[in-house]
Amino acid sequence: MENMCYLRFFQASLNAPALDIYINDVALVKDFAYKDFTKYFKAVSGSYNIKIFVSGNKNLIVLDENIELYPNNIYTLAIIGLFNLNGIEINLIDDHLRDINKNYSYIRFINLSPSSRDLDIVLNNNLAISELSYATVSSYLELPPGRYNFKAYLSSQQKLVLENPNMTLDPGKIYSGYVLGIENIKDSMQIVIPLEGATYLKF
16 A cells, blocks of 8 residues: 555663553553664554553653654654653654665664764774764665674774674675664674565565
8 A cells, every 4th residue: 555654663772661552542562672673563644642651650751752653754853862861752763775786785774872963983993984973873785795894983082882702794784783882881892683564574
């Protein structure tokens, strides 16, 4: 159907408790924990109200926001921010890549580290993306499939804050690399690399 879209949620708020998510006042997700993804939900495009509560307590609302979803799009709604500071918010990310070469892999990077410092992304010791700011989505990289050594540096200091020496990309797949955590909180920095829905969802 031409007026359909897909959406999923991603809980990327480092210190948030478990959350309940309601869409148009209907419960969609319960006990949603840090680093969890929901499945993709198929929906009619249009306007939606999203409310997020501390799990099990509808008196503790932490977000009330309206969003617009457009037809033939695939969305990840990332819950970002620090729960005890400026509050959480939704970063609406469009998984929009469609036409790909099945012999290559595709990946983009999204800086969801709320320390708000720009990051340089390095793959196999080559600078791939420079000065990726907080809540920003990079362009897609078209890469030969295989294993990559991923590193993230603070752009201003060239300080290494995250490394994954075994980032594996398969041919014909589309990925997003979500950078999470805060660089001055020990062991909190990490990268989560799920497949994007554009790899396998059909309209």
